[in-house]
Every structure is written in C-alpha cells, then in structure tokens.
C-alpha cells in the first residue's frame with residue numbers, strides 16, 4: 001500500500017466549493033494586496049490564537065524576521081534559540097546581523113531546554129525565540145520567567161503549532177510575539193506562501209503593520225526601513241476558509257496519533273520505538289516523530305515499501321555549513337545531534353485511514369523485527 005507523508009489533494013476535495021468561492025470573491029474584488037480579505041483573516045487568526053492583534057505577512061520566515069526588525073535587533077545583539085528546528089528560526093536571527101545563540105533541546109519533547117538557557121544569557125542578549133516543534137508547545141513558564149528577570153523579548157516560533165496549547169494558553173499568545181506560517185504543509189496551509197504575527201501589544205501591532213509595508217506611514221513617508229512583507233488577499237481568503245476546519249483536522253491528527261500508539265503497543269514495539277511524549281496540553285501533531293534504532297535503514301525500507309516519511313531535521317542548525325562562523329563543534333549540543341540522527345516523521349495527516357495507519361506500523365514492525 002502506498003501511504004504519502006501528506007495528502008493535500010484529499011483535503012482540498014473536502015473543501016473545494018468553499019475555497020473556490022472565496023478565491024472567486026477575491027478575483028471579483030480585484031483587491032489583491034492587504035485589504036478586507038487580509039483584515040478579516042487577521043481578526044479570525046487573532047481570536048483563534050487568543051491574541052488581541054494579528055498582522056498578516058508574506059511567510060513564516062518573514063514573520064520571524066519582521067519581529068526582530070521591528071524591535072531593532074541587529075549587529076551586536078544575541079538571540080537565544082533552538083538548534084533543532086527548520087532553518088528559518090536561526091536564519092532570520094542571523095539575517096538581522098544578530099548572533100543566534102543555540103541552546104540544546106530536551107530529548108523527549110525536542111523543544112528548547114529551559115534549564116540550559118540562563119547560562120547563555122549575556123549583556124548582549126535581547127530575545128529568546130522558543131520553537132513549538134512538531135505541534136507541541138515548548139515549556140514556556142520557565143522561559144517567560146527568565147525573560148522577565150533579564151528583560152528579554154520572547155518571540156514564539158509557532159509555525160508548526162497553530163492551536164496548540166500550554167497550561168491553558170494558545171501557542172503564539174504567551175510571548176511578546178507569535179509567528180505563524182501558512183506554508184501549504186503546515187496544519188493551516190495556504191495556496192502558496194504566507195504567514196502571520198500575533199501580539200497583544202497594540203503598539204507592537206502597529207509597528208509590524210508599518211514594517212511590512214516599507215516602514216511607511218502615512219503613504220510615502222518612511223520613518224523606518226521595513227520591507228515588502230505583506231500577505232496576499234488570495235492567501236488570506238484561503239487561510240480563513242481553512243481556519244474554520246482546523247479544529248476538526250487537529251482532532252483527526254490527534255486520533256491518528258492515538259491509533260499509532262495503540263498499534264505500536266499491540267505489536268509490542270514499545271522498547272524499540274520512542275513515541276512522542278504525551279502531555280495534558282493540546283498537541284496538534286504537525287508531525288508524528290518517532291525515535292528508532294538504525295533510522296537511516298528504516299527510512300530506506302519505508303521508502304522502498306511506498307510509505308512516506310521524512311527526517312526533520314538531519315543537521316541541527318549549529319552544525320550547518322553557513323553557521324560555521326559561529327564556531328560550534330559536533331558534540332556541543334548532544335541532544336539535538338542525537339535527535340537529528342535517530343528520529344523520523346510518519347504520516348499523520350487528518351485524512352489518513354485506518355488501513356493506511358496499520359500499513360505504516362506493519363512496515364515499521366517488519367523492519368524492526370529483523371534487526
């Protein structure tokens with residue numbers, strides 16, 4: 001049986017009429033840049049995320065970048081973040097001229113380890129950028145306490161975590177800023193690139209709105225050097241339609257995770273496979289990531305058998321070639337390095353069927369029983 005890692009065609013089939021109507025309405029209006037569709041989407045996302053304001057931007061990457069730019073973070077500054085994430089997290093910090101300072105992750109959650117942060121705080125540190133990886137929130141309370149104690153900003157990279165919660169609060173509503181991505185493979189994906197920043201500070205929201213439009217306010221008067229980081233109306237229209245389905249999709253992902261747990265337990269693979277840690281807090285399973293022995297051979301076997309899987313991420317940021325100038329060596333952040341060597345993501349998308357989930361576990365079991 002072929003099981004893709006993600007099946008966006010299956011999803012589109014269930015909402016085609018709504019999407020097509022929303023896209024047609026934008027064409028009828030011929031209002032493509034910002035405007036009413038973007039404002040309406042911003043209101044809906046802010047409410048969903050439990051923030052007072054949301055500012056639509058051109059991508060998740062630009063969401064991170066614009067927060068740093070709006071705070072004037074750059075040369076001479078340091079920003080603490082996780083090395084075990086998509087490149088954009090560290091890349092956006094470095095692009096401002098600031099130094100990304102990588103702190104290791106917890107081996108069970110794959111998120112920034114709060115106990116290791118304080119020793120990395122210096123007089124140059126301006127912000128902490130925790131990542132809510134795979135759809136599970138980082139352990140935010142100690143991070144927020146440290147930030148308050150040292151007067152640092154908290155910029156949440158919530159690109160994989162829209163709708164996830166931590167002790168009753170939603171991802172993106174806990175720090176000064178929450179950054180979201182509408183890349184099509186995210187849980188709330190557009191029909192191209194897009195992103196959003198949430199904040200409950202009206203001054204920060206206003207600054208972001210200026211910065212996404214060349215620091216311009218009023219028209220042709222530039223008080224800051226921003227950029228073109230605007231969200232397209234077409235993307236906003238698609239995202240707003242899909243937001244209405246997001247909770248149902250997140251529930252389906254959770255059901256798939258529960259089914260995987262039951263299937264792995266039935267096959268008595270508990271000692272060979274580490275499954276994602278379960279907590280009270282809402283996990284939205286952007287990815288279902290397991291840790292296994294002989295990971296690379298298992299990946300090759302799954303691909304040969306038609307089972308989609310992916311390694312997120314094979315090289316932690318502190319060991320990326322482009323960050324060699326930062327001077328990290330292998331062994332510096334061992335939990336991240338081990339996770340990069342031992343984990344893989346299995347299909348968890350909402351439309352995954354029972355038979356497909358069984359085929360995935362069966363194929364993993366076949367491999368593991370042989371080694």
Ligand SMILES: *Cc1c(COP(=O)(O)O)cnc(C)c1O
Nearest residue numbers: 059060061086088159160181183
């Ligand atoms: C996807 C992602 C981003 C970047 O989002 P884009 O919309 O692709 O620019 C940033 N951080 C994390 C953790 C992501 O998963």
